[in-house]
Amino acid sequence: MTSSSASTHHHGPAVGLSRWLYTTNHKDIGTLYLWFSFAMFLTGGCMALLIRAELFQPGLQLIQPDFFNQMTTMHGLIMVFGAVMPAFVGLANWMIPMMVGAPDMALPRMNNWSFWILPFAFSMMLSTLFMEGGAPNFGWTFYAPLSTTYAPPSVTFFIFAVHMMGISSIMGAINIIATILNLRAPGMSMMKLPLFVWTWLITAFLLIAVMPVLAGVVTMMLMDIHFGTSFFNAAGGGDPVLFQHVFWFFGHPEVYIMILPAFGIVSEIIPTFARKRLFGYPSMVYATASIALLSFIVWAHHMFTVGLPLVAEVFFMFATMLIAVPTGVKVFNWVATMFRGSMTFETPMLFALAFVVLFTIGGFSGLMLAIAPADFQYHDTYFVVAHFHYVLVPGAVFAIMAGAYYWLPKWCGNYYNETMGKVHFWCSFVGVNITFFPMHFIGLAGMPRRIPDYALQFADFNAVATVGAFMFGFSQLIFLYNVIHCIRKGRQASSEVWEGSHGLEWTLPSPAPYHSFSEAPKVK
Amino acid sequence: MPDQQNKLKKSDWIKVVLSVLAAFFGVQSRSNYKRDFSSNSYWPYIFAGLVLMLVFIASVYLLVRFALAYL
Amino acid sequence: MKRVIFGLAVLLVTASPSHADWTMNLTRGVTDISREIYDLHMVIFWICVVIGVLVFGVMLWSVVYHRKSRGAKAKNFHESLLVEITWTIVPFIILIGMAVPATATLIKMYDNTEADIDIQVTGYQWKWRYQYLAENVDFFSSLSTPREQINNTQEKTTDYLLEVDNPLVIPVGKKVRFLLTANDVIHSWWVPEFAVKKDAIPGFINEAWVIVDKPGVYRGQCAELCGKEHGFMPIVVEVKTVAEYESWLAEVKQADAKQQQAAMKSWNLADLMAMGEEVYNKACLACHQAEGEGIPGAFPALKNSPVALGEVSVHIDVVLNGKPGTAMQAYKEQLSAVELAAVITYERNAWGNKTGDIVTPAQIAELKE
Numbered sequence: 001m002t003s004s005s006a007s008t009h010h011h012g013p014a015v016g017l018s019r020w021l022y023t024t025n026h027k028d029i030g031t032l033y034l035w036f037s038f039a040m041f042l043t044g045g046c047m048a049l050l051i052r053a054e055l056f057q058p059g060l061q062l063i064q065p066d067f068f069n070q071m072t073t074m075h076g077l078i079m080v081f082g083a084v085m086p087a088f089v090g091l092a093n094w095m096i097p098m099m100v101g102a103p104d105m106a107l108p109r110m111n112n113w114s115f116w117i118l119p120f121a122f123s124m125m126l127s128t129l130f131m132e133g134g135a136p137n138f139g140w141t142f143y144a145p146l147s148t149t150y151a152p153p154s155v156t157f158f159i160f161a162v163h164m165m166g167i168s169s170i171m172g173a174i175n176i177i178a179t180i181l182n183l184r185a186p187g188m189s190m191m192k193l194p195l196f197v198w199t200w201l202i203t204a205f206l207l208i209a210v211m212p213v214l215a216g217v218v219t220m221m222l223m224d225i226h227f228g229t230s231f232f233n234a235a236g237g238g239d240p241v242l243f244q245h246v247f248w249f250f251g252h253p254e255v256y257i258m259i260l261p262a263f264g265i266v267s268e269i270i271p272t273f274a275r276k277r278l279f280g281y282p283s284m285v286y287a288t289a290s291i292a293l294l295s296f297i298v299w300a301h302h303m304f305t306v307g308l309p310l311v312a313e314v315f316f317m318f319a320t321m322l323i324a325v326p327t328g329v330k331v332f333n334w335v336a337t338m339f340r341g342s343m344t345f346e347t348p349m350l351f352a353l354a355f356v357v358l359f360t361i362g363g364f365s366g367l368m369l370a371i372a373p374a375d376f377q378y379h380d381t382y383f384v385v386a387h388f389h390y391v392l393v394p395g396a397v398f399a400i401m402a403g404a405y406y407w408l409p410k411w412c413g414n415y416y417n418e419t420m421g422k423v424h425f426w427c428s429f430v431g432v433n434i435t436f437f438p439m440h441f442i443g444l445a446g447m448p449r450r451i452p453d454y455a456l457q458f459a460d461f462n463a464v465a466t467v468g469a470f471m472f473g474f475s476q477l478i479f480l481y482n483v484i485h486c487i488r489k490g491r492q493a494s495s496e497v498w499e500g501s502h503g504l505e506w507t508l509p510s511p512a513p514y515h516s517f518s519e520a521p522k523v524k
Numbered sequence: 525m526p527d528q529q530n531k532l533k534k535s536d537w538i539k540v541v542l543s544v545l546a547a548f549f550g551v552q553s554r555s556n557y558k559r560d561f562s563s564n565s566y567w568p569y570i571f572a573g574l575v576l577m578l579v580f581i582a583s584v585y586l587l588v589r590f591a592l593a594y595l
Numbered sequence: 596m597k598r599v600i601f602g603l604a605v606l607l608v609t610a611s612p613s614h615a616d617w618t619m620n621l622t623r624g625v626t627d628i629s630r631e632i633y634d635l636h637m638v639i640f641w642i643c644v645v646i647g648v649l650v651f652g653v654m655l656w657s658v659v660y661h662r663k664s665r666g667a668k669a670k671n672f673h674e675s676l677l678v679e680i681t682w683t684i685v686p687f688i689i690l691i692g693m694a695v696p697a698t699a700t701l702i703k704m705y706d707n708t709e710a711d712i713d714i715q716v717t718g719y720q721w722k723w724r725y726q727y728l729a730e731n732v733d734f735f736s737s738l739s740t741p742r743e744q745i746n747n748t749q750e751k752t753t754d755y756l757l758e759v760d761n762p763l764v765i766p767v768g769k770k771v772r773f774l775l776t777a778n779d780v781i782h783s784w785w786v787p788e789f790a791v792k793k794d795a796i797p798g799f800i801n802e803a804w805v806i807v808d809k810p811g812v813y814r815g816q817c818a819e820l821c822g823k824e825h826g827f828m829p830i831v832v833e834v835k836t837v838a839e840y841e842s843w844l845a846e847v848k849q850a851d852a853k854q855q856q857a858a859m860k861s862w863n864l865a866d867l868m869a870m871g872e873e874v875y876n877k878a879c880l881a882c883h884q885a886e887g888e889g890i891p892g893a894f895p896a897l898k899n900s901p902v903a904l905g906e907v908s909v910h911i912d913v914v915l916n917g918k919p920g921t922a923m924q925a926y927k928e929q930l931s932a933v934e935l936a937a938v939i940t941y942e943r944n945a946w947g948n949k950t951g952d953i954v955t956p957a958q959i960a961e962l963k964e
Contacts, residue, residue, distance in 0.1 A: 059747040133892025146780040234798020277673040307801035338657040340670040364643035373700040380818040445618035446787040451826030
């Protein structure tokens, strides 16, 4: 990339390591986020495969129960905070300035900082695996008092790491809000924003609202562990259930933080490949906002068995069931967008279609879980594991992959290899379903989650799930190869990239120049 | 701009409330949302949204009380 | 490898519900509540299936017929107030239809009044304690599957991981109320056939109840992650006729009396060591490990430890009263005087801890008073 000699302000990236360390460029930082999250995805994935390998047969074969618990905990934390969230922030960094016609993020130096906190936070968290007493072993939900009085000493490092992740997320969210509200090109009114931008705007508000709650709850843990308080210790006048209330007040909006940007990505992709405008754009925006608001009043549906009073039980059941309405609206809108379109099925579209179907299946099991009396049977079983993996893996992760394939030609100027992309899709699609569908059955049959060994009647479906997990896991290497191949060489992409693409990002050349929209574009 | 709020007439407030309710419901006619998004200030909408959220929570709670009393 | 092929092959036939070994659905259970819950589960399941067929059907139709390769031209509609209002209101009505019976069932589940029998259930890491409040019957119930089966050196039996030494016994047809609490961390007491799952929370008491219509043996597991051996603390409930239940109660009380007498007899080192090893394997091994080596950073070693080699009274105190703020529980209530004496003697003389000390059951019995 040669810089224009006419302007001293327009320069390309620095060379070498310092480019990545000191960068304030939204594209560089987006790239860093995406590679970081992919590395974490593989790390957490290896842990998942270890878990599945141990569960292949009844009996203890590979790992002992305590290490098994460390693996389930680290797998959950890494996938939630290390893989899914940073991937969405990475996509936001790359795409939001280009979509709203801004030259960069509003706060570029803070952007650099919010990324560079993450590798340190996760190094610290992973280092607990090598500490005496082992890594955190109390599940990613870290219920007290298992995570306080009965926790390994490494819990303090875990708390510090969570604080750092929280700071990173909050700064990222502030940056995204500031960019969307202040840096839109002239004529880019709110109701013209692409849906990805809208969903991220709402997600960013959710992040700012709930990350401090997470920070609060881990600080309370820290006080209980080291400073003699008794927030969660009944013997000192505290209440272990208080932990769960505070945690899930963060945790439930967190669930939507991980899915709303996915809605946005899919709402970009489906219209492009159906060659038809998104059906019901305003209701998509409203539905996203409704989901976000409702997400604050449903947290106790994770706690139906802790002995809530009947009134609370019914209240949270009703509120939770209500969420099905706006979520349903989204699915109907996507289907209506496809209806009477002119569809083609490139890899991003395949992932988006799989997202719609499989996320909806996850939504169905979510609806079943909302029925409080039935939840007494489902709670803490593999049925729940099946449910949240359906919304997170073929939900959030498939949407991220769809987004990566969709925008990859814009990022590096070359098309990825379509055949390889399709192979990756089909392997992932089949693998995901073989892994997680049988979990519905073993959960209903009565297998609790988070156990390293199980009774004989669960053996067959567990074996099947393990086979699927390895298939899904290893097919991600195809993705890795395809991305590297695409960066290095590949068919040159036009600026529109896709036949049906619409929006400001597609008016830029491919690859998008290091500095784009230095002069604001005009939006009609 | 908070001073904009003072200028809102009663009939405008009704429109704001109806728009927020439509947003809760998720469906709004094109003409109405064009009008809403061309208004000068978003504060009335945010204010109405927060108040109606509290009203919504209270009404779900009353519904629960009602259900427990009559089921 | 065989298992992989088998797994894949069977996956193809999972769609047929006739395959008996592949339990796929919720149990109907043996109580009115569990059957109501099963019905709710099936209703909501079929609602989801119908909605799924409709939505995915339209989607599949579009995927097949509205594809560019078939020459489909995109239409230009992108909103319709009527359609959008319809598909918001219809799910809403369906949900109301679901909420009514669900709330009714929930109200029944919360009716904890007028119980015939009260049993306090206490979760410990990693066993359950059952106290029959009106009967002065109190015992612990822990996993009885041998370690050899878990470590794959022995063939696994039918009830692998779902068997205990002392099952809970309740009579058929009576309303039994459980008062659930925990000693250390949160546990969750779950028997699928009763549709009872309630968290046992330290410092708080939760209530649940059951009326079982059919005698039998019902098995469940702890459902809330409670530490290392979370997967190894099953629940077994034997439901007996009222007469059988009464005679079981009498037997248990007799056995208790006998045990107290045993403490008065004199014991020699060899007998105590033999019994101590048995008790150790059941109660202590999970944390302190087979050779007393512990797990560094989590559970201290007993081999060459200052407690096991030091003052006897300190050792006895730790075992009887536990160490507050750590995973070390108080075993005073959990084990009999003979068992406690045996296991302390064992810890002071096994794995090269050669103190030669003998702790007598009489000594412990005195402390237990």
